[in-house]
Amino acid sequence: MPAACESVLEDIEDIVSAEDLKPHDRQFARKNVFPKVRKRNSQKSVQTDDEPPSDSIIPGVQKIWIRTWGCSHNNSDGEYMAGQLAAYGYKITDNSAEADLWLLNSCTVKNPAEDHFRNSIKKAQEGKKKVVLAGCVPQAQPRQEYLKGLSIIGVQQIDRVVEVVEETIKGHSVRLLGQKKDNGKRLGGARLDLPKIRKNPLIEIISINTGCLNACTYCKTKHARGDLASYPIEELVDRAKQSFQEGVCEIWLTSEDTGAYGRDIGTDLPTLLWKLVEVIPEGAMLRLGMTNPPYILEHLEEMAKILNHPRVYAFLHIPVQSASDSVLMDMKREYCVADFKQVVDFLKEKVPGITIATDIICGFPGETDEDFQETMKLVELYRFPSLFINQFYPRPGTPAAKMPQVPAAVKKQRTKDLSQLFHSYNPYDHKVGERQSVLVTEESFDSNYYVAHNLFYEQVLVPKDPLLMGKMVEVTIYEAGKHFMKGQPVSDARVHTASITRPFAKGEVSGLTEEFRRAPRNGMNWKAQPSAEIPVKTRLSSWMALQLPWQQEGGGLKILSVSLALLAVLVMFYYRGMKTEP
Secondary structure, eight states, X not given: OOTTOOSOOSSGXXXXXXXXXXXXXXXXXXXXXXXXXXXOOTTSOOOOOSSOOTTOSSTTXXXXXXXXXXXXXXXXXXXXXXXXXXXXXXXXXXXXTTOSEEEEEEOXXXXXXXXXXXXXXXXXXXXXXXXXXXXHHHHHOTTOGGGTTOEEEOTTOGGGHHXXXXXXXXXXXXXXXXXXXXXXXXXXXXXXXXXXXXXXXXXXXEEOEXXXXXXXXXXXXXXXXXXXXXXXXXXXXXXXXXXXXXXXXXXXXEOSXXXXXXXXXXXXXXXXXXXXXXXXXXXXXXXEOOOOHHHHHTTHHHHHHHXXXXXXXXXXXXXXXXXXXXXXXXXXXXXXXXXXXXXXXXXXXXSTTOEEEEEEEESOTTOOHHHHHHHXXXXXXXXXXXXXXXXXXXXXXXXXXXXXXXXXXXXHHHHHHHHHHHTTOOTTGGGTTOEEEEEEEEEOTTSSSEEEEOTTOOEEEEOOOGGGTTEEEEEEEEEEOSXXXXXXXXXXXXXXXXXXXXXXOTTBOBOOOHHHXXXXXXXXXXXXXXXXXXXXXXXXXXXXXXXXXXXXXXXXXXHHHHXXXXXXXXXXXXXXXXXXOO
């Protein structure tokens, strides 16, 4: 044996010192095992882009097209759904052809709106698009034949739109149609502080309540939205404050009946409005939505004071539907024509120049020629500057659909006659030459002008000067049409910026709170930015989250508890196996 060997090993085990790991310990010391991947043909192209293809079944990367029909409440719901999807990583697109999924947000008020909805579903299916349905149509009648096999998200479940879209992309059909309740009491709906993408970054639509207290015989919306459920005043004020902090300069309050607000929670509409006007910045404006006559009657004095406030539009939408008491009784409208006239006359006296908008249904079942002539006289008397004329359509499942119907030709003629009366007068001719302060908030449909509104929420078209957008400016009225006026900015007048901060860019996600920003793990942050520009890495880090933060109610603790329990069971079985080894 060579001299270099100074000691002789008596046993091969002596190579292992007392400090070295034993075989059993060495097994548990393996922290990570990384298998070596055999390289394939290097000539093949390798996709190095971080963003998966749009047809990937990994949720959070697809393009989504959203179409909304109907009222401002429905539009607000659509904005909330778009915001949540964009915040999660989906790209909201205006191009329906390039979209992987269509989110169709429906309206059930009239047959034509549902027909458009049904046709869009068919077109999506023909184009091999994934489809998610929302709004009042599927909520009211989810078992309709043409809705079979399709995913549906209910009007009170819009905060779970990400889950429904995610499962639909995976090829599943999901239906969430339940009501939100707290200790058995029905809530107004999803949270108001959810992310949203405003169609117009300058205008915030706030739903103050959902449902109503009426049971109109022609109304299908009641089947979808249900009974009255109001949001607390503090939540609505907080939402308004947040909107102003995001550059909004005009707020619309909306619901199925704003006048009924608060009756279910021990408050009322004037109380809410006085709280809101306290937080409206100089130059910004508030517009009140539709209210039915019965619920505004008892608040006329206070409503007149509020509508005279310089930051509240002197505008009110009060649907009359018919000027015949017998027809109103068949509609179950819970007021008579005298009630409507009392509201209008009082407000016209106490709020000079106020704009009263109204709705009329032509050809309701049982409407006689005499009934219709009463309606014509009412329009002639008040010459409403804004009049929504609707030919009656029987909606399935409503009492009015079972009543004896007015012949279609008669309904059509009455609609035509009322439309001709409405177009026989020009409500704005006497305003030519006036100087008015107007708030510029949007672009006209023909893209030739910017659209502004004066104190009475009358539409004023102004030159398309980017410096005017979002500003309160003084103009001189030089032309008047049936539905608008045209104004030229006064050269020496002060231009006031209505927004207290820079408005969001179009498509930018609103409402990304600290709770939201902390949602993804791995050190990623959400940032308020256009949906198309949300970082790919941020999207990828969010795929692992089953629920978004606003959906979790102790969910994280539950998952942690289950995980620890499973881990304990695995460890127990492992050590039992170790003890039985020879």
